[in-house]
Amino acid sequence: MHVPDGFFNAPVSIAAGAFAATGLGVCLRGARRELDDRTAPMAGLVAAFIFAVQMLNFPVAAGTSGHLLGGTLAAVLVGPYTAVLCVAVVLLVQGFFFADGGLTALGVNITLMAIVTTVVGYAVFRLIVRSAPRSRTAVSVAAFAGAAVSVPVAAMGFTALFWVGGTAPIDVSSVAIAMGGVHVLIGLGEGVITALTVSSVLAVRPDLVYGARGLKAPLVLRTAGGQSTEVTPEAAPEPARSAWPLLAGGALVAVLLAGVVSFYASSSPDGLEKVASDKGLNTHQESHPLGGSPLAGYGGKAVGDQRLAVGVAGVAGVGITVVAGGAIFYAVRRRGRVADRARA
Amino acid sequence: MGAGHRHQLYRPGNTVVHRLPPQCKLPAVAAFAVVVVATPREVFWAFGVYALLLAAVASVARVPASFMLRRMVIEVPFVVFAVALPVIGLGERVEVLGLSLSAQGLWAAWNILAKATLGVMASILLAATTEPRMMLLGAQRLRLPSLLVQIAMFMLRYMDVILDEMRRMRVARESRGFAARDVRHLPVLAKSAGALFIRSYERGERVHLAMLSRGYNGSMPIMNDATASARSWATAALLPAAALATAVLSWSVS
Numbered sequence: 070m071h072v073p074d075g076f077f078n079a080p081v082s083i084a085a086g087a088f089a090a091t092g093l094g095v096c097l098r099g100a101r102r103e104l105d106d107r108t109a110p111m112a113g114l115v116a117a118f119i120f121a122v123q124m125l126n127f128p129v130a131a132g133t134s135g136h137l138l139g140g141t142l143a144a145v146l147v148g149p150y151t152a153v154l155c156v157a158v159v160l161l162v163q164g165f166f167f168a169d170g171g172l173t174a175l176g177v178n179i180t181l182m183a184i185v186t187t188v189v190g191y192a193v194f195r196l197i198v199r200s201a202p203r204s205r206t207a208v209s210v211a212a213f214a215g216a217a218v219s220v221p222v223a224a225m226g227f228t229a230l231f232w233v234g235g236t237a238p239i240d241v242s243s244v245a246i247a248m249g250g251v252h253v254l255i256g257l258g259e260g261v262i263t264a265l266t267v268s269s270v271l272a273v274r275p276d277l278v279y280g281a282r283g284l285k286a287p288l289v290l291r292t293a294g295g296q297s298t299e300v301t302p303e304a305a306p307e308p309a310r311s312a313w314p315l316l317a318g319g320a321l322v323a324v325l326l327a328g329v330v331s332f333y334a335s336s337s338p339d340g341l342e343k344v345a346s347d348k349g350l351n352t353h354q355e356s357h358p359l360g361g362s363p364l365a366g367y368g369g370k371a372v373g374d375q376r377l378a379v380g381v382a383g384v385a386g387v388g389i390t391v392v393a394g395g396a397i398f399y400a401v402r403r404r405g406r407v408a409d410r411a412r413a
Numbered sequence: 414m415g416a417g418h419r420h421q422l423y424r425p426g427n428t429v430v431h432r433l434p435p436q437c438k439l440p441a442v443a444a445f446a447v448v449v450v451a452t453p454r455e456v457f458w459a460f461g462v463y464a465l466l467l468a469a470v471a472s473v474a475r476v477p478a479s480f481m482l483r484r485m486v487i488e489v490p491f492v493v494f495a496v497a498l499p500v501i502g503l504g505e506r507v508e509v510l511g512l513s514l515s516a517q518g519l520w521a522a523w524n525i526l527a528k529a530t531l532g533v534m535a536s537i538l539l540a541a542t543t544e545p546r547m548m549l550l551g552a553q554r555l556r557l558p559s560l561l562v563q564i565a566m567f568m569l570r571y572m573d574v575i576l577d578e579m580r581r582m583r584v585a586r587e588s589r590g591f592a593a594r595d596v597r598h599l600p601v602l603a604k605s606a607g608a609l610f611i612r613s614y615e616r617g618e619r620v621h622l623a624m625l626s627r628g629y630n631g632s633m634p635i636m637n638d639a640t641a642s643a644r645s646w647a648t649a650a651l652l653p654a655a656a657l658a659t660a661v662l663s664w665s666v667s
């Protein structure tokens with residue numbers, strides 16, 4: 070799924086690059102909290118593990134085989150921030166050293182394969198683990214669901230980017246169907262192998278599985294007389310963590326995203342018009358199956374529609390960002406509490 | 414290990430391209446890729462000029478064409494996709510050799526093939542003339558977040574170790590008659606992956622402790638600090654500058 074150069078147009082590549090850079094910045098801060106000064110060696114070794122595991126081909130159906138993307142696996146094993154960093158480093162190394170994936174498409178690749186798979190996979194995982202009873206089975210099932218959902222979502226993210234700025238003239242709906250169909254299958258394979266891997270690590274070293282930290286049994290002291298007391302860890306006072314830096318960061322991301330998206334939206338009609346004028350007709354626009362949607366038709370219509378499209382794109386961008394930011398914020402707060410409990 | 418083991422991606426040499434500081438080469442290649450992507454696809458000759466530029470760099474760096482071609486195999490999946498584009502593309506159809514092909518699909522296929530190939534060639538040249546360790550040093554000098562650079566450093570250093578471990582596990586599996594043929598064999602592969610993770614993680618802990626005992630305090634000492642002179646910056650800028658001139662010309666023509 071490594072996107073090469075020239076697959077997406079320049080504005081989308083740049084926007085995705087800005088998004089990826091912001092996401093990496095957030096994760097660099099978060100990973101320090103997950104691993105403190107062990108971050109560099111540990112994350113480096115985990116990245117090498119992800120790189121190796123991506124080479125592990127597994128049979129999907131008769132004759133075809135897929136390989137692991139590893140985003141959700143890494144998130145469950147070492148925590149979401151470190152996971153994003155590890156997968157991103159794997160992608161960077163693949164791009165610069167192995168020429169796998171274009172340099173200008175690095176933003177797209179990191180956004181889809183590192184950030185989207187990891188964030189979505191881990192969010193689904195947490196949701197299930199929180200609502201299910203605490204058990205190893207629940208962790209494995211949640212890992213399966215997280216991985217199985219994350220891959221098609223990443224594929225849909227690819228389709229959305231393709232819709233906005235793909236250079237190939239293929240029907241978006243057929244791209245969606247093809248990408249979605251294939252990746253639902255790949256997602257199932259990824260889910261199965263992720264769940265099995267997590268459960269095999271849980272069986273040997275449960276302390277290493279980040280997503281299973283809640284499974285720790287409380288310490289029970291038994292005296293010779295048969296009395297047993299459960300040692301409850303003292304609840305440490307919640308550190309006063311200011312929400313402002315996060316909120317400010319989120320707002321910055323939102324503004325950046327909206328700005329870049331509307332930049333794209335304002336430059337796009339030129340591109341479409343250019344194609345139309347090159348061909349001398351607008352068959353392309355008429356044959357568009359999603360012609361009714363606000364973004365699809367604005368290339369050939371009046372300025373008012375363009376503004377609407379810009380607005381819709383901007384609002385959609387900000388909305389997505391707020392949801393993503395909210396999810397990250399929520400995760401960070403929970404993590405803080407869990408970490409404090411663990412420390413106590 | 415500190416000496417940096419040679420990678421099959423890297424071709425040692427002592428040419429101008431090899432000697433350029435990595436912090437100059439990295440932005441030069443990235444800028445070249447951006448310029449290539451921003452070039453309109455209708456201007457065929459511009460892509461020819463880009464290819465000639467890369468060929469010139471390759472000949473200066475003494476990177477043989479056979480080496481480039483062998484490494485370009487990585488591009489094959491997208492070549493297949495690009496070949497399929499004219500068949501499945503939308504829009505008006507044109508007759509080519511008795512086949513009804515989409516005109517826009519042909520354009521898109523050409524677009525992806527040309528730009529992806531040029532990008533891959535530029536990356537291969539970069540990796541072939543720059544030691545991986547030096548590349549990361551260059552990234553550090555470009556003020557990339559040091560944590561990210563360190564992670565990449567550790568990954569590159571231990572990649573071969575982990576891959577070898579995985580290979581040994583595969584040999585062990587296969588010598589016991591295992592072959593992954595269908596879905597029922599997934600648990601075996603997953604257990605291998607789990608074991609590999611535990612080994613990698615524990616190795617990471619050992620590496621970290623070993624580093625702590627040698628005075629690691631969160632940042633790596635820089636052994637050879639290669640500063641870039643204005644001259645080397647100018648030399649490195651030749652490639653993107655020539656590409657940019659071509660692109661500007663192509664924009665004004667089209």
